[in-house]
Amino acid sequence: MFTWRRSSQKLNRSKFRWTLDKKIGGLATGLLLLLGGVSSYFYFEIREICRELEEIAQSDLPIYETANQLIFYNNQKQLLLEELHFISHHYADGNYPEEQSLYISKIAHDLDRIEQDTSKTLSNGIRQAQFAIAEEDKKEDKYRLNQEQEDYQKLKSIFLQLELEHQEFNIIIERFLQQTINDQTSSSLTLIQEARLELQDFAQLTQKITQQIKAHIDGSVSAAHEERSLSIKTNVFITLGSLLFGSVLASFLTHQISGSLKKVTEQAKLIANNIDQENLEHQALVIDSNDEIRDLAVAFNRMVENFLSSQAERKQITEQMLSEKKLAQWQASHDVLTNLVNRREFENQLSQILESEAATGHSLLYLDLDRFKIINDTCGHAAGDELLRQISKVLQNELRSSDTLARLGGDEFAVILHKCEQNNAVEIAQTILLAVQHFCFHWQEQSFTIGVSIGVLSFKSQKDTLTSVLKAADAACYQAKNLGRNQIYEMKNKERELAQKSQEMNWLAEIHQALECDRFVLFYQKIMPLQAPSSGSEHYEVLLRMAGQDGRMIPPMAFIPIAERYQLMNQVDRWVIKNLFATQAHHYRKRGRMTRHASLYAINLSGETLNDNQFVEFIQQELEYHKIPPAFICFEITETVAISNLSQAKLMIQQLQELGCRFALDDFGSGMSSFAYLKNLPVDFLKIDGIFTRELLQDPINSLILKSFHEVAQGMGISTIAEYVDSEEKLAKLKSLGIDYAQGYWVAKPKPLPKLQLLMSKQDVA
Numbered sequence: 001m002f003t004w005r006r007s008s009q010k011l012n013r014s015k016f017r018w019t020l021d022k023k024i025g026g027l028a029t030g031l032l033l034l035l036g037g038v039s040s041y042f043y044f045e046i047r048e049i050c051r052e053l054e055e056i057a058q059s060d061l062p063i064y065e066t067a068n069q070l071i072f073y074n075n076q077k078q079l080l081l082e083e084l085h086f087i088s089h090h091y092a093d094g095n096y097p098e099e100q101s102l103y104i105s106k107i108a109h110d111l112d113r114i115e116q117d118t119s120k121t122l123s124n125g126i127r128q129a130q131f132a133i134a135e136e137d138k139k140e141d142k143y144r145l146n147q148e149q150e151d152y153q154k155l156k157s158i159f160l161q162l163e164l165e166h167q168e169f170n171i172i173i174e175r176f177l178q179q180t181i182n183d184q185t186s187s188s189l190t191l192i193q194e195a196r197l198e199l200q201d202f203a204q205l206t207q208k209i210t211q212q213i214k215a216h217i218d219g220s221v222s223a224a225h226e227e228r229s230l231s232i233k234t235n236v237f238i239t240l241g242s243l244l245f246g247s248v249l250a251s252f253l254t255h256q257i258s259g260s261l262k263k264v265t266e267q268a269k270l271i272a273n274n275i276d277q278e279n280l281e282h283q284a285l286v287i288d289s290n291d292e293i294r295d296l297a298v299a300f301n302r303m304v305e306n307f308l309s310s311q312a313e314r315k316q317i318t319e320q321m322l323s324e325k326k327l328a329q330w331q332a333s334h335d336v337l338t339n340l341v342n343r344r345e346f347e348n349q350l351s352q353i354l355e356s357e358a359a360t361g362h363s364l365l366y367l368d369l370d371r372f373k374i375i376n377d378t379c380g381h382a383a384g385d386e387l388l389r390q391i392s393k394v395l396q397n398e399l400r401s402s403d404t405l406a407r408l409g410g411d412e413f414a415v416i417l418h419k420c421e422q423n424n425a426v427e428i429a430q431t432i433l434l435a436v437q438h439f440c441f442h443w444q445e446q447s448f449t450i451g452v453s454i455g456v457l458s459f460k461s462q463k464d465t466l467t468s469v470l471k472a473a474d475a476a477c478y479q480a481k482n483l484g485r486n487q488i489y490e491m492k493n494k495e496r497e498l499a500q501k502s503q504e505m506n507w508l509a510e511i512h513q514a515l516e517c518d519r520f521v522l523f524y525q526k527i528m529p530l531q532a533p534s535s536g537s538e539h540y541e542v543l544l545r546m547a548g549q550d551g552r553m554i555p556p557m558a559f560i561p562i563a564e565r566y567q568l569m570n571q572v573d574r575w576v577i578k579n580l581f582a583t584q585a586h587h588y589r590k591r592g593r594m595t596r597h598a599s600l601y602a603i604n605l606s607g608e609t610l611n612d613n614q615f616v617e618f619i620q621q622e623l624e625y626h627k628i629p630p631a632f633i634c635f636e637i638t639e640t641v642a643i644s645n646l647s648q649a650k651l652m653i654q655q656l657q658e659l660g661c662r663f664a665l666d667d668f669g670s671g672m673s674s675f676a677y678l679k680n681l682p683v684d685f686l687k688i689d690g691i692f693t694r695e696l697l698q699d700p701i702n703s704l705i706l707k708s709f710h711e712v713a714q715g716m717g718i719s720t721i722a723e724y725v726d727s728e729e730k731l732a733k734l735k736s737l738g739i740d741y742a743q744g745y746w747v748a749k750p751k752p753l754p755k756l757q758l759l760m761s762k763q764d765v766a
Contacts, residue, residue, distance in 0.1 A: 063132070063155060064217075066125040067209040070162065073118045074203050077169070080107050080114070081195055084176070108173075115170055122163045125209075129156035155209060162205050169198040264300055335407040337385055338392040346406035346414055351466050353416070354459075362418055363425030363458045366473035367395070367432070369411035370451035370485045375441065383443045391450070394439050398431045414473070422458035422490065429454045429488045437486070451486030453477055458491075507562040510546070514559075515571055519547045522579060524601070526748035527721060530735045538599040541636070541743065542580055543750050544572070569606035570615075576603060577622060583753060585626035602634040602664055602685075607641040610648055616655045623659065630660030634685065638667045643677055650680055657682065664721070668709065675712050685741075686713045690724030693744070696733055707737045714738070 084107055133153065176191040333345035341349070353362055369391065376384030388411070395413060396405055404416040417425050436452045455476025459469050472491055480489035514520050527539040546554040563569045580601060609615055623630055635656055642649040642665060653663045664685035665678070669692055678686070688709055692702045710720045722734045725744030734742055 061217075063125060063128045064210060064213040066121055066128060067206050067213060069121050070118065070125070070206045071203065071210070073114050073121065074199055074206060076114055077111060077118075078196070078199050078203075080111055081192060081199065083107055084192055111173055115166070115173075118166055119163075122159055122166060125159045126156060126163070129153075129159060151212070155212060158205055158209050158212075162202060162209075165198055165202045165205065169195055169202065172198060261296075264296055268300070338388055338407050340392055340396075340413075341404055341406040343406065343408045346404065346408065346416070347466060347470075349404055350416060350469065353418075354464060354466060354469070361421050361458055361460050362416065363420045363422055363456065364469060364473045365415040365417065365425065365429055365432070366455040366457070366477040367413040367415070368453045368477050368481065369413075369436075370453060370481075371448070372411040372450060375443075375448050375450070379443050379446070386443065387441050387448075387450075390441060391436070391439065394435050395432060398428070398435050400428075422456065425456050425458065426488065426490055429456050433486070433488060453480035453485050454488045455480055456488060456490045507559050508566055508568075510548075511559055511563050511566075511568055511572075514546050515568075515575060518579075520572070520575060520579075521545045521547055521553065522576065522583070522753040523750040524753050525743060525750040527602070527741050527743045528747045529740065530731070530742055531738070531740055539602070539741065540599055541602045542576065542604070542753070544576060544604075564606065564608070567608055569608045570612055573603075573605055573609045574618065577619070580753070581622050581626040581628050584628055584632075600632055600634055600662070602636050604636045604666065607637075607644065610637060610641060610645060610652060616652065616659075619656065619661070620659055631662070634662040634664055636664040636666040636687065639665055639669070639677075639689075640667065642681060646677065646680065650682075653682055657684075669705070678712070678716070678718075683718060685721055686718050687721045687723060687743075688739075693722050693724045693730060693734075696730050697727075703733070703737060706734070706739065710738050710740075 084104065133156070172191050172195040176195065333342060333348075334340065335342045350364075372384065372387065375387055388407070392405070392407065392413075395415075399405055399415060400417075402418045403420075404418075406414050406416075408414050415428075417428060420428070433452060433454060436450060439450070441448045441450065455473050455478070457469065457473040457476055459472075476489045476491035479491075480487040483489060521544075523543040523545055524540040525543060527541060529539070544556050544560075546556075546559055548554050560569070560572075563572055580603065584601075612618075622628070623633075637649060656663060662684040663682075664687055665681060665683045666687045667689045668678075668686050669689040686709065688706060692706050696702050696706070706722065713720050719740040720738075721741040721743055722739045723743050725731055725734065725742045726746050728746060730744075731742055731746060
């Protein structure tokens with residue numbers, strides 16, 4: 001049986017579960033926070049760099065501007081000093097004109113102004129340097145504090161030296177002006193030379209300040225850049241490391257999820273590929289995670305467990321259904337009492353032999369038990385049934401394995417002797433006769449012997465029909481009984497012809513008697529609309545049966561071929577029409593009115609009637625006499641009959657339609673099935689032959705043929721009717737193909753016409 005192996009395992013629930021959404025959401029949140037932190041870090045680093053550069057600009061740039069201003073003042077003083085030098089050298093004798101004296105006074109005034117500005121600038125520079133030193137004291141970086149303070153101390157000392165140089169320059173200029181007033185020209189030139197040297201020293205010192213300030217700014221900026229660059233690199237490595245870690249973590253989660261899903265998928269594929277095996281084994285899935293994958297595995301395990309637990313039940317039900325189906329098939333083809341083949345299956349096998357192409361001869365034994373009725377009547381049906389069961393085994397023991405023994409009904413049996421000539425068949429019949437004669441039936445302390453009458457018939461495939469073979473075999477058995485029972489009678493070919501001729505004569509007499517004594521019976525079968533709902537009127541086909549002398553209903557195929565052969569069908573057709581019109585007229589008179597919902601009746605006409613020149617006149621007289629509206633009557637002729645006399649068929653159809661009757665072409669497709677013929681026959685209905693409906697669901701070609709018939713008929717304004725509809729599936733298929741009407745046992749079985757009249761009368765009264 002099915003096995004289910006569970007393993008105990010770590011499928012315990014916990015209060016908190018790292019579900020898939022939490023795992024993926026946590027990973028995504030961490031990566032977003034990481035990217036946000038990195039972005040924030042770079043933003044603040046850039047702000048810090050800008051702040052430091054701003055601090056550098058606030059502390060160093062003023063000093064740098066002060067130095068440039070001192071250079072500017074020094075250059076102006078050099079220009080003025082050069083002019084003094086020029087004047088002193090030009091007037092070396094000390095005799096200055098009055099103009100030059102005034103000019104020297106102006107130069108002295110300008111020098112004094114410049115000296116004042118220089119003094120202010122120097123004081124400002126000293127204050128700036130002192131301010132920078134004070135700002136450095138506030139910083140926390142000790143290395144930067146010492147380095148910056150040392151630089152600004154140097155700057156301060158240079159400013160102090162500049163102040164000394166400036167003072168010495170002022171002293172020299174004052175001495176110069178004093179000597180110029182005292183006309184000491186030679187000494188003035190010397191002082192100018194000294195002043196020029198002082199200015200050069202002053203210029204060098206100011207240049208040194210600017211260079212040191214530039215170097216300090218460049219150094220500070222470079223140090224800040226190096227420091228921030230190192231910090232940025234460090235953080236970049238940290239960021240890359242974090243991203244790498246996140247990728248590894250994401251890969252791990254992906255592998256974990258895909259691995260778990262792969263387990264479920266592989267197990268599902270395994271079960272799907274082996275689902276038809278009787279002993280299907282399944283190892284329970286174990287998922288270590290505590291998320292939806294685990295829930296999926298648990299649900300999958302439960303599903304497989306339920307499937308495996310119900311598979312045995314399903315198998316049992318299937319086997320039971322198959323057994324019941326086989327039993328039903330067997331019962332349909334076998335006799336329940338004797339377990340032999342029944343009449344239906346026997347005729348089916350015999351028909352297959354007759355339709356086969358084998359040229360080998362076959363034989364048929366027709367058996368009728370003698371004295372069976374005496375035992376059945378005196379001892380009861382139980383004894384009769386037991387006798388039939390025992391005699392069936394006796395008969396079966398005398399036959400070959402290839403032969404078919406069937407119980408046809410009552411005490412009648414038949415045997416198909418495959419590939420057995422008539423001489424051999426007679427020998428087998430003799431062994432059966434002896435075996436039955438030696439058989440003794442015991443029942444409740446009574447003993448009985450019986451006999452058997454056997455008719456032997458030889459037949460060949462494709463040369464005989466089922467009806468002819470069975471009739472001939474039955475006649476041979478009947479002849480054996482007439483010879484004194486418990487006999488074998490061998491039916492010869494000539495005797496078969498004579499028997500058939502005699503049988504035809506008997507049927508001919510039966511037909512004449514039925515016409516004279518009104519032993520024909522009208523039946524009707526409903527034709528159901530498929531596409532449009534019924535307008536209230538009904539559509540029926542009128543069928544003919546013969547009431548036998550024993551009261552049994554004889555089907556039309558038993559006597560119509562004889563009537564056709566002996567030219568009696570015209571009389572039969574007229575009998576049908578007279579009696580149908582009479583019953584309809586009686587019905588209408590009883591109702592007292594003719595309604596538009598009256599039924600449409602289709603009447604079959606034979607080929608003999610088609611060639612009757614007086615038939616149309618007969619119809620006209622009957623319609624007028626019975627007051628039947630022609631629109632309620634439809635006549636049918638088969639395709640074969642119509643094609644055999646196309647011009648006469650066309651003429652009769654036109655004449656009947658002129659009276660107001662309608663016309664149908666029956667069994668379309670069984671003959672030439674030419675649409676050209678259909679074009680020349682102005683019919684109202686096209687009844688498609690049943691050969692296309694019988695195998696409609698098995699053969700798709702039949703669907704195509706039916707559809708093409710309908711489409712052509714529809715294009716010509718002709719309604720289509722499908723015959724032999726025996727299942728709901730066929731009905732639905734025909735409806736999908738567009739067929740207009742359906743007729744068959746699934747729609748309605750044939751019923752005697754008087755019942756219809758009674759039913760309609762009751763409906764009208766209601």
